[in-house]
Amino acid sequence: MAELSYVDKITNKRRTMVKAIEMKKGDKIKTNQLGIETSAVLLESPKQGRGLKTTLLIDCKGSEVGLFDESGSIYIDQVKKVLRNNVWVEVQV
Secondary structure (H helix, E strand, C coil), rough: CCCCCEEECCCCCEECCCEEHHHHCCCCEECCCCCCCCCEECCCEEECCCCCCCEEEEECCHHHHHHHHEEEEEEEEEEEEEEECCCCEEECC
């Protein structure tokens, strides 16, 4: 299995998980809202004031699994991985 970590460019430390609040608009993510892991792009930031939104607007690539590509809302706990420095890293909610 591939190692799920990356080197943070600012602190030069190896990270194995990304906090949900560190995600931003335009990030490529992997979600499981269709019952199978599919790719998507965040259309809005999960930050809201000092906290975190419970739902996110995404553009889901359903064509990867034989469905339609659509935009819609998902719960934040359905985000499983985010792409950082060309490595898929798990998301901690």
